[in-house]
Amino acid sequence: xxxxxxxxxxxxxxxxxxxxxxxxxxxxxxVMALLIALAGQGWNLLGGYGGQYSFGHAAFFxxxxxxxxxxxxxxxxxxxxxxxxGIAGGAIVGAVIGALSFRSGLKGSYFALITLAFAEVLxxxxxxxxxxxxxxxxxxALDLRPAAFQFQSRAPFYWIILALVGASLVLVRLIxxxxxGAYLIAVRENEDAAKALGVxxxxxxxxxxxxxxxxxxxxxxxxxxxxxxxxxxxxYGPWISIDALLAPIVGGIGTVFGPLLGALVIKSLGExxxxxxxxxxxxxxxxxxxxxxLVIAFAPRGIVGILTDIKRCLHPAKTEPPxxxxxxxx
Amino acid sequence: xxxxxxxxxxxxxxxMAGAVYxxxxxxxxxIYGVLxxxxxxxxxxLTAAMFAAFFAYHLLGLDPYLAAVGLTPLFFLLGxxxxxxxxxxxxxxxxxxILLVTLGLAVxxxxxLLYAFRADTRTINLPYAFDVxxxxxxxxxxxxxxxxxxxxxxxLALWLLMRWTDxxxxxxxxxxxxxxxxxxxxxxxxxxAVTFGLGTACLAxxxxxxxxxxxxxxxxxxxxVLIAFTTVVLGGMGSVPGALIGxxxxxxxESLSGLYLGxxxxxxxxxxxxxxxxxxxxxxxxxxxx
Numbered sequence: 001x002x003x004x005x006x007x008x009x010x011x012x013x014x015x016x017x018x019x020x021x022x023x024x025x026x027x028x029x030x031v032m033a034l035l036i037a038l039a040g041q042g043w044n045l046l047g048g049y050g051g052q053y054s055f056g057h058a059a060f061f062x063x064x065x066x067x068x069x070x071x072x073x074x075x076x077x078x079x080x081x082x083x084x085x086g087i088a089g090g091a092i093v094g095a096v097i098g099a100l101s102f103r104s105g106l107k108g109s110y111f112a113l114i115t116l117a118f119a120e121v122l123x124x125x126x127x128x129x130x131x132x133x134x135x136x137x138x139x140x141a142l143d144l145r146p147a148a149f150q151f152q153s154r155a156p157f158y159w160i161i162l163a164l165v166g167a168s169l170v171l172v173r174l175i176x177x178x179x180x181g182a183y184l185i186a187v188r189e190n191e192d193a194a195k196a197l198g199v200x201x202x203x204x205x206x207x208x209x210x211x212x213x214x215x216x217x218x219x220x221x222x223x224x225x226x227x228x229x230x231x232x233x234x235x236y237g238p239w240i241s242i243d244a245l246l247a248p249i250v251g252g253i254g255t256v257f258g259p260l261l262g263a264l265v266i267k268s269l270g271e272x273x274x275x276x277x278x279x280x281x282x283x284x285x286x287x288x289x290x291x292x293x294l295v296i297a298f299a300p301r302g303i304v305g306i307l308t309d310i311k312r313c314l315h316p317a318k319t320e321p322p323x324x325x326x327x328x329x330x
Numbered sequence: 331x332x333x334x335x336x337x338x339x340x341x342x343x344x345x346m347a348g349a350v351y352x353x354x355x356x357x358x359x360x361i362y363g364v365l366x367x368x369x370x371x372x373x374x375x376l377t378a379a380m381f382a383a384f385f386a387y388h389l390l391g392l393d394p395y396l397a398a399v400g401l402t403p404l405f406f407l408l409g410x411x412x413x414x415x416x417x418x419x420x421x422x423x424x425x426x427x428i429l430l431v432t433l434g435l436a437v438x439x440x441x442x443l444l445y446a447f448r449a450d451t452r453t454i455n456l457p458y459a460f461d462v463x464x465x466x467x468x469x470x471x472x473x474x475x476x477x478x479x480x481x482x483x484x485x486l487a488l489w490l491l492m493r494w495t496d497x498x499x500x501x502x503x504x505x506x507x508x509x510x511x512x513x514x515x516x517x518x519x520x521x522x523a524v525t526f527g528l529g530t531a532c533l534a535x536x537x538x539x540x541x542x543x544x545x546x547x548x549x550x551x552x553x554x555v556l557i558a559f560t561t562v563v564l565g566g567m568g569s570v571p572g573a574l575i576g577x578x579x580x581x582x583x584e585s586l587s588g589l590y591l592g593x594x595x596x597x598x599x600x601x602x603x604x605x606x607x608x609x610x611x612x613x614x615x616x617x618x619x620x
Contacts, residue, residue, distance in 0.1 A: 289437030
């Protein structure tokens, strides 16, 4: 597998962090960054590879979070099982939204709009429905046993989210080399041409949307277990839709490592702003907005693109295939 | 079943509320019609305009209706500068990028306001804010009636501008055929910025009409964004009469569904309508163009 070396080094470096420090601040920060990386990888699959920009990935994140929490609290389902059902639930929501929008031929601005609208509908529904705890939210009872997907320390949580991120990296890497991945990129580059060559573009986009939704729902389900609390503003709020698209765009849209790299960078910058400004509300998000505009204006291929350029400058003799945006050949 | 005595006032109030929706939607549809992009920063700019109107009253003691005279050109310049110096250069001419840049601007504006003014909700007290006049069986608030009249005037003014001035002609030319317009010597970047400025100026007027009866906080504009999107999609993207009719229609639907379903579910009515229209009539109810 191309990039296996980098993958193993990155995962190993991240995996030993809890052995080096017991600081809750560090682990908490990394858990949140990895959570955004996972949600962002979901967005990246659909937006980065398929070219369908969703502004409402909160719909999947929130469904994953609510299904995980509500099944446990109201129906006494085991936490791990609830987590699995939450992922499936997110995938189903993705399938429904995808089938409706792609069949109606919505793309570009229209697709961004309708995903935003669905996320908002779910947010309002969750804030009034008794099932989701309405405005109060849903609190998962404390039960610190691994069988209940709860742990005494943060380290196991950290390894679980790291494993999920690792799995999403491998999945996207495999998709990149598969026939499905080639079709998906063809849809992004020129949908009409892809269709004319016999690609069933609706099925391809739908498949990408379902996988994308499932990955982001996994991040949501993990969030519910980690904080043991979900409410409408957290689960379906615009913050996660923005973080999920910001991470891959900053890191490098349509690249395997983009979301992880981007999530680490934006979360670091966010924490730094909070530190400097003594936790003033809004300033970290305002900074994210600036970053988004600046990256699009000056580095449309994100950090991965910058790294590729630097590498090319350092080794001008080694010619790389021109069409590829991928880091780390060989 | 509800009696006509309840329904007629609801419809009338919906029409009045719809006037402001129509104005917000007018700005959005103008920008879409010429630049062919959805301006996701529309709601944040409206919030900014509402803060401007609030402080014009609070610090300078300017009546909102008077403040509109100053704020409208100010927001025209703001919109012009945003398109000319930020959105245009940053997007590299790619639609997907414009989408993200306007989203980024929305996040920046909204959170800068949150940082500056915290999440507090602010209102102003005007002597005439609660005055009502009787129209048939219904009582209509005076500020809403003023808004209704103002929107009609603005729409007429815009129509005259588009129809009879050189700038209006240039805007229409760019909307129809960008390359052709450029070849006949029209400065497309300038026209784009003018259009964006006009759309933003509509927001300044809308804000001054809203502030006497509405509140302002850093996310106040957001409740109008999706309504404006709905209105614009409903009326057909880029269609000015469509935006006006769509605005009034949405106002009535909101008022009626609020009557039948209660406040927070009344909002759902709009979203559901929005999704249904997008799915089944993405070119709008009047089918403006493909």
